[in-house]
Amino acid sequence: MTDASPQSEGDLAFFEDLQPPASDFRADVLAGLSRPQKALSPKYFYDKTGSEIFDRITQAPEYYVSRTEIALLDRIGPELRDLAGPAAVVLEPGAGSSVKIRKLIDALDRPAAFVGMDISGDHVKAACRDIASDHPDLLVGAVCHDFTQGIDLSALPLPDGRRVVFFPGSTIGNFELDGALALLQTLRGWLRDGDALLIGVDLRKDGATLEAAYDDAGRATADFNYNLLKRINVELDGTLDPSGFDYRAFWNPYRSRVEMYLQASRDMAFSVAGQDFMIRKDETIHTENSHKFTVDTFQDLARKAGLAPRTQWVSDGEPFSIHWLEVSGEA
Ligand SMILES: C[S@@+](CC[C@H](N)C(=O)[O-])C[C@H]1O[C@@H](n2cnc3c(N)ncnc32)[C@H](O)[C@@H]1O
Structure with a gap:
């Protein structure tokens, strides 16, 4: 307050x-990238650019x-x-x-x-x-x-x-x-x-409708995810290469949710706020769930x-x- x-x-x-405070973003990102299943909180999608991309998502036909x-x-x-x-x-x-x-x-x-x-x-x-x-x-x-x-x-x-x-x-x-x-x-x-x-x-x-909604052909949801990596690079002095990640969205019927990930397409070393990380080819960063x-x-x-x-x-x-x-x- x-x-x-x-x-x-x-x-x-x-x-x-x-x-x-900006220190929350830093602490949450470092903690999330240090977990065995790397994860980022979806609340950090929404910087100015992310909020604009979300508006694009809402217009996607899917x-x-x-x-x-x-x-x-x-x-x-x-x-x-x-x-x-x-x-x-x-x-x-x-x-x-x-x-x-x-x-x-x-x-x-x-x-x-x-x-x-x-x-x-x-x-x-x-x-x-x-x-x-x-x-x-x-x-x-x-x-x-x-x-x-x-x-x-x-x-x-x-x-x-x-x-x-x-x-x-x-x-x-x-x-x-x-x-x-x-x-x-x-x-x-x-x-x-x-x-x-x-x-x-x-x-x-049905899963096909859900997976299309969260992985639209116009790539708005993918851009939304890449923007989070760019935000980390700008605000937390990160060296993540967004082009080294593929965006994936899966319907998980057992947990009744769409799960969204950034998947590394090659081994990559990177740093965030002075801390070094490694991500292996095919390893994922879990970015969001949408429970149904x-x-x-x-x-x-x-x-x-x-x-x-x-x-x-x-x-x-x-x-x-x-x-x-x-x-x-x-x-
Ligand atoms: C899925 S969008 C929904 C936007 C709008 N209410 C709508 O229905 O179209 C989620 C919104 O919640 C905001 N948001 C996400 N996490 C938040 C948090 N922890 N506290 C406050 N706002 C948050 C985002 O900035 C974004 O505007």
């Missing part, structure tokens, strides 16, 4: 900068996730308006370019406030400014923070009113199940009686986090779900 109170900036009612969720939001808008009631205060962790929030703002009954929150501070600030200028009656704030870390929401100048925490994009699927449970518990902590978590959760489907749920497996997890499923909707076409969860009082 910073000691400074959130500042207003341009059209934004406030911007709170809780960006994690990446059904974004367009399916947007179509479902359009379909359920009137029900969301009734559930949220007037003057809701909407918070979106991992907001990114805030495309989907526009659907929600348009659907709701005169929402009082929107707060976009993301680890990619400049990106979320710019996206929230655009929303503020398009919605002059809405109080719009932005926060740069890591949603896996705590945040004191009472430090933000939020109006009273029902809080709706909006967590689309099936970002919850990027976590191992214990991490997903912990994150749901964190988000539950943002809610009071009567508030809600509105969350998008991708559902199991059924409605039941997700709702069981939500209940364990103290969230009571009230309503859920499943898309037409490729199955994708959106859930309205309320505080159950049991966490």
Whole structure:
């Protein structure tokens, strides 16, 4: 947490900068590359370039996730308006370019406030400014923070009113199940009686569709992965050669997840932040998982986090779900 109170900036009612220190990135990368199965945390994909590449991914024909969720939001808008009631205060962790929030703002009954929150501070600030200028009656704030870390929401100048925490994009699927449970518990902590978590959760489907979605022919997802190596080179004085890696995405039906890797095409020595590493031909760096749920497996997890499923909707076409969860009082 910073000691400074959130500042207003341009059209934004406030911007709170809780960006994690650069030392976290360094420590996490060194620890991940030192493991027997080398791994990097997907939260580091999202520097400025990574956030822009993610927007390209959402446009890839094979990446059904974004367009399916947007179509479902359009379909359920009137029900969301009734559930949220007037003057809701909407918070979106991992907001990114805030495309989907526009659907929600348009659907709701005169929402009082929107707060976009993301680890990619400049990106979320710019996206929230655009929303503020398009919605002059809405109080719009932005926060740069890591949603896996705590945040004191009472430090933000939020109006009273029902809080709706909006967590689309099936970002919850990027976590191992214990991490997903912990994150749901964190988000539950943002809610009071009567508030809600509105969350998008991708559902199991056939492996070919999933592998194509996460390894698009236009190579956007591959570029997203290579960009993480480039980010390490620039920010951590790394000597990784992205051209020495092939990008791979596999559907693992036993763990119900798509697993993404960078696979070395030859033996390579490299260094990061002054530490030396070796990767052998065919050895992999695990960069991301995207877990796929059924409605039941997700709702069981939500209940364990103290969230009571009230309503859920499943898309037409490729199955994708959106859930309205309320505080159950049991966490
Ligand atoms: C899969 S994208 C989803 C973006 C947007 N919500 C959507 O549905 O299209 C994940 C977003 O979460 C952000 N993000 C990832 N890990 C994060 C973390 N630990 N804390 C805060 N934001 C994070 C990324 O910067 C990115 O904008």
